[in-house]
Amino acid sequence: MTAAAVVVLCTAPADGSADKPGAAALARRLVEERLAACVNVLPGVQSFFHWEGKVDVATESLLVIKTTPALLPALHQRLHALHPYQVPEVLELAVDGGSPQYLRWLADAVAPARQ
Numbered sequence: 831m832t833a834a835a836v837v838v839l840c841t842a843p844a845d846g847s848a849d850k851p852g853a854a855a856l857a858r859r860l861v862e863e864r865l866a867a868c869v870n871v872l873p874g875v876q877s878f879f880h881w882e883g884k885v886d887v888a889t890e891s892l893l894v895i896k897t898t899p900a901l902l903p904a905l906h907q908r909l910h911a912l913h914p915y916q917v918p919e920v921l922e923l924a925v926d927g928g929s930p931q932y933l934r935w936l937a938d939a940v941a942p943a944r945q
Contacts, residue, residue: 832899833899833925833926834925834926834933835896835897835899835933835937836899836902836923836925837894837895838866838893838895838896838897838921838922839892839893839894839895840856840892840893840895840909840913840918840921841893841918842891842893842913842914842915843890843891843914844873844889844891847914851912851914853873853890853891854871854891856869856909856913857870857893859912860905863908864939864940864941865901865905865908865940866895866896866905867940868896868936868939869894869895870893871891871892871893872891872894874891875889875890875892876889877890897936902922906920
């Protein structure tokens with residue numbers, strides 16, 4: 831069975847810099863570029879992880895990105911180009927079902943804009 835949609839999880843810093851966007855700016859860019867139909871930004875996520883030989887902790891935002899399977903390669907490429915982290919978290923969760931109306935809207939939202 832082919833996934834009807836994909837949810838991608840990606841943590842990011844809440845605030846960005848002049849050359850690297852933070853969570854809200856990343857979310858906006860992905861939607862504007864039609865790589866995602868919708869991105870929820872959940873602030874205040876506390877992450878614990880191994881980095882450079884020690885346990886580190888960071889307060890981040892979690893991006894919950896909704897897209898289609900066909901757009902995953904382009905989404906990955908864009909996230910890695912824009913993201914301020916050396917190794918950004920990018921996890922894909924296949925969506926096998928859902929509201930047919932929402933899934934139609936999602937597909938339409940990432941379709942190329944008609945001119």
